[in-house]
Amino acid sequence: MDQLAEAIPYLGKRNPKAARWLVIIIALVAPIIAMMFGRTWVRILDFALLYMMLALGLNLVVGFAGLLDLGYIAFYAVGAYTWAFLASPHFGVHFPFWAVLPLGAGFAALAGIILGFPVLRLRGDYLAIVTLGFGEIVRIFMNNLNYPVNITNGPQGINALDSMNLFGWDLAKSLTIGDFQIHSLYFYYYFFLACVVGSIIFIQRLQISRVGRAWAAMRDDELAAKAIGINTRNLKLLAFSLGATFGGVAGGLFGSFQGFVSPESFSLMESIAVLTMVVFGGMGNIAGAVIGALILTALPEILRNIAVPVQETLFGHVILDPEVLRMLLLSLAMILMMLLRPGGLIPAHARYSRPELVGKGVRT
Amino acid sequence: MIKLLEARNIGKRFGGLTALSEVSLTIAKGEVYGLIGPNGAGKTTFFNVLTGAYIPDEGEFVFNGIELPVGKPHLVVEAGIARTFQNIRLFGQMTALENVMAGHHIRTKASVWGILTQNKHTREEERLTTERAYELLKYVGIERFADTVCKNLSYGDQRRLEIARALATEPQLLALDEPAAGMNATETTQLKALIEQIRHDGVTVLLIEHDVKLVMGLCDRLTVLDFGKKIAEDVPSVVQKNEAVINAYLGGGKHA
Ligand SMILES: Nc1ncnc2c1ncn2[C@@H]1O[C@H](COP(=O)(O)OP(=O)(O)OP(=O)(O)O)[C@@H](O)[C@H]1O
Ligand SMILES: [Mg+2]
Numbered sequence: 001m002d003q004l005a006e007a008i009p010y011l012g013k014r015n016p017k018a019a020r021w022l023v024i025i026i027a028l029v030a031p032i033i034a035m036m037f038g039r040t041w042v043r044i045l046d047f048a049l050l051y052m053m054l055a056l057g058l059n060l061v062v063g064f065a066g067l068l069d070l071g072y073i074a075f076y077a078v079g080a081y082t083w084a085f086l087a088s089p090h091f092g093v094h095f096p097f098w099a100v101l102p103l104g105a106g107f108a109a110l111a112g113i114i115l116g117f118p119v120l121r122l123r124g125d126y127l128a129i130v131t132l133g134f135g136e137i138v139r140i141f142m143n144n145l146n147y148p149v150n151i152t153n154g155p156q157g158i159n160a161l162d163s164m165n166l167f168g169w170d171l172a173k174s175l176t177i178g179d180f181q182i183h184s185l186y187f188y189y190y191f192f193l194a195c196v197v198g199s200i201i202f203i204q205r206l207q208i209s210r211v212g213r214a215w216a217a218m219r220d221d222e223l224a225a226k227a228i229g230i231n232t233r234n235l236k237l238l239a240f241s242l243g244a245t246f247g248g249v250a251g252g253l254f255g256s257f258q259g260f261v262s263p264e265s266f267s268l269m270e271s272i273a274v275l276t277m278v279v280f281g282g283m284g285n286i287a288g289a290v291i292g293a294l295i296l297t298a299l300p301e302i303l304r305n306i307a308v309p310v311q312e313t314l315f316g317h318v319i320l321d322p323e324v325l326r327m328l329l330l331s332l333a334m335i336l337m338m339l340l341r342p343g344g345l346i347p348a349h350a351r352y353s354r355p356e357l358v359g360k361g362v363r364t
Numbered sequence: 365m366i367k368l369l370e371a372r373n374i375g376k377r378f379g380g381l382t383a384l385s386e387v388s389l390t391i392a393k394g395e396v397y398g399l400i401g402p403n404g405a406g407k408t409t410f411f412n413v414l415t416g417a418y419i420p421d422e423g424e425f426v427f428n429g430i431e432l433p434v435g436k437p438h439l440v441v442e443a444g445i446a447r448t449f450q451n452i453r454l455f456g457q458m459t460a461l462e463n464v465m466a467g468h469h470i471r472t473k474a475s476v477w478g479i480l481t482q483n484k485h486t487r488e489e490e491r492l493t494t495e496r497a498y499e500l501l502k503y504v505g506i507e508r509f510a511d512t513v514c515k516n517l518s519y520g521d522q523r524r525l526e527i528a529r530a531l532a533t534e535p536q537l538l539a540l541d542e543p544a545a546g547m548n549a550t551e552t553t554q555l556k557a558l559i560e561q562i563r564h565d566g567v568t569v570l571l572i573e574h575d576v577k578l579v580m581g582l583c584d585r586l587t588v589l590d591f592g593k594k595i596a597e598d599v600p601s602v603v604q605k606n607e608a609v610i611n612a613y614l615g616g617g618k619h620a
Binding site: 202205206211213216217219220221223225226227228229232238242284350352353354355357358360 | 453466467468493494497
């Protein structure tokens with residue numbers, strides 16, 4: 001949170017307290033303002049929050065531990081399919097929310113370790129290619145595990161996932177008090193927001209800890225990290241599995257929010273989109289991941305809402321598909337970033353210590 | 365004399381090149397032990413096999429009476445051996461303080477769960493790590509740069525930071541690979557005092573150094589390597605007069 005506040009130009013440095021309140025207020029009123037433009041926009045905000053969780057988790061792997069992972073969306077898939085298997089009519093089982101979400105996170109963490117083991121010795125490009133392959137394998141499994149035994153229902157995906165039921169309170173149901181109706185999208189928003197805030201707090205605590213420092217050490221110089229006694233094998237596995245956990249949770253939320261899952265949501269392009277958010281925002285810092293996710297989720301949607309009607313009035317039909325536009329925008333964002341701000345929108349000046357603990361100043 | 369480290373018949377080859385062959389030596393607790401020799405003699409390779417960065421082809425190391433694990437650097441550090449690098453290797457994106465704190469990793473225990481919940485043990489450990497890192501920066505004389513990102517430090521200060529980081533692992537044996545390289549005369553004098561202080565505080569030092577004056581002034585005993593072979597081992601005054609050594613190294617004028 002503080003990092004987010006600090007990232008606000010001018011105000012962040014001059015008046016951190018006001019900046020923090022600003023962040024909180026924006027986070028709280030955003031859906032109300034979005035609703036004025038229509039329900040779609042609240043939905044987009046909800047998705048932005050899910051992408052934030054993904055970006056935060058991937059940032060932990062790529063930005064903190066320095067492990068380039070191009071198959072991250074696989075963990076999102078594991079979380080979403082866990083929900084689909086355990087809480088939908090597909091198998092006829094309906095586990096409660098508080099059981100499915102941790103299970104999805106757990107399975108994703110396990111998948112993270114399974115990915116982690118074979119790639120322990122790889123770095124850079126090689127690591128990127130193997131993780132890319134892993135992501136595709138997971139998607140292809142989801143696509144084809146409908147025969148001989150129908151497990152995933154193949155390309156059609158699984159429908160009618162249970163909605164989130166927080167101890168008797170169904171998030172998918174709008175609440176009506178008298179004439180006043182609170183739309184369910186709001187509930188999702190605040191619940192997802194709570195999840196994102198929780199993730200940020202957890203990740204911030206990790207960053208300023210022996211684990212965060214060991215990751216950073218490994219990222220900056222693996223040989224030297226080993227020479228100070230860091231068990232790089234365990235720390236890499238930990239990074240993969242913890243990163244995957246965030247993906248798994250986000251995946252579960254995504255599945256139930258959307259109500260259905262299908263393999264096409266988990267393509268390589270999604271992995272790349274999340275990575276772009278991390279790099280665009282500023283690798284290795286929490287605020288970067290959050291802002292990157294927000295901008296790169298919202299911008300394509302804004303474009304979609306402008307470009308489609310504009311094309312229709314100009315040419316009578318849609319020439320450039322919105323999905324193509326999104327990719328175009330992501331690539332453009334990357335190219336511009338590389339040219340203008342290689343460090344990302346908010347270049348990392350991540351802290352791994354708290355000198356104030358012993359009454360000393362902060363870094364200069 | 366109490367034996368701290370014993371190297372037995374260490375051999376290491378890179379393809380056809382024999383970097384080390386039948387190197388045996390014994391380091392006593394509390395001494396400063398020198399390892400010298402011309403370029404390419406195998407000194408750094410000796411450090412690499414000792415600390416587990418490379419796996420020796422022959423021989424073994426015995427530390428405190430226990431055989432050291434092979435090819436497992438973190439276990440070697442845990443056993444009590446720390447090293448610095450000939451070409452400084454710091455963690456570039458961290459401050460000086462954080463580099464030293466990272467060095468304390470192996471002596472701390474906080475789990476992910478402890479970090480998530482910030483329980484009492486974790487908070488106390490974090491505070492102690494921070495405090496200890498400041499003490500070590502002060503110890504090597506760069507406390508004022510605690511909050512400076514380490515790549516902005518001067519060369520000499522980076523070398524000292526690397527020593528502080530190695531000390532943070534709480535070693536019994538500190539292996540320094542050419543700590544004076546690139547230092548000016550003042551910095552070298554300060555370094556000499558620092559190494560003496562480290563020894564005084566009970567840490568045994570294994571020193572690779574080309575600065576003959578520094579080696580002769582600091583070391584209790586030393587080994588001379590040439591083409592991977594040990595050609596002499598004795599106190600500095602005797603080594604200085606050894607003919608083989610003079611031919612291979614000292615008299616050769618390469619670095620002296
Ligand atoms: N990883 C490696 N692969 C191949 N050859 C190596 C490797 N490391 C060292 N060598 C070779 O082993 C020999 C000994 O090298 P080493 O670095 O141990 O010498 P040194 O005594 O430290 O020399 P200097 O004083 O220049 O640091 C050299 O010929 C070097 O080229
Ligand atoms: Mg060397």
